[in-house]
Amino acid sequence: MISAKTIAARIEDLSREISQEFSDTDKLVVVGLLRGSFVFIADLVRELDMPVEVDFLEASSYGNAMESSREVRILKDIRGQIEGRDVLVVEDIVDTGHTLTHVKHLLESRNPRKLKTIALLDKPTRREADIRGDWIGFEIPDEFVVGYGIDFAQRNRNLPYIGKVRFTDE
Ligand code: IMP
Numbered sequence: 001m002i003s004a005k006t007i008a009a010r011i012e013d014l015s016r017e018i019s020q021e022f023s024d025t026d027k028l029v030v031v032g033l034l035r036g037s038f039v040f041i042a043d044l045v046r047e048l049d050m051p052v053e054v055d056f057l058e059a060s061s062y063g064n065a066m067e068s069s070r071e072v073r074i075l076k077d078i079r080g081q082i083e084g085r086d087v088l089v090v091e092d093i094v095d096t097g098h099t100l101t102h103v104k105h106l107l108e109s110r111n112p113r114k115l116k117t118i119a120l121l122d123k124p125t126r127r128e129a130d131i132r133g134d135w136i137g138f139e140i141p142d143e144f145v146v147g148y149g150i151d152f153a154q155r156n157r158n159l160p161y162i163g164k165v166r167f168t169d170e
């Protein structure tokens, strides 16, 4: 669906915008949401021409996917303090939007100076929560995708590109 080359080019553009947005920041806290964002955050921070601190947070959303408000649990919190700091939250995919909404509210309650979000992929047609990443790599249709850090049952995270999963009944 999206080649490694296309992803790299998009990250170059996004990192330029991010560097501009945070040009007056002395050290940006980049928070990756585990596990899906680990490849994206690795490529993104290497394009950022500013001091960064890298931290990770793991959330799991579970329960009934048909419900409009799913419960999101924090499995691993960030290590650093973010009060008064500038923070960039890095997500792999915004799907229903519940995960990013929950994480954003949690981190905002700690009073950062500025908090922005970026997602590599956005599936706007699946949205249930009223949220949008401040930056989006690519808008994609409602397909199940893998690669570039993103898994299907813990497989295919190591693909260098984003591919769509073809289910046998399609
Ligand atoms: P949501 O926005 O709270 O619905 O959850 C987003 C999370 O669901 C992402 O961080 C992914 O971990 C997972 N997810 C959503 N769509 C896909 C997909 O197409 N492939 C793999 N994981 C997905």
Ligand code: MG
Binding pocket: 033, 034, 035, 036, 092, 093
């Ligand atoms: Mg995820």
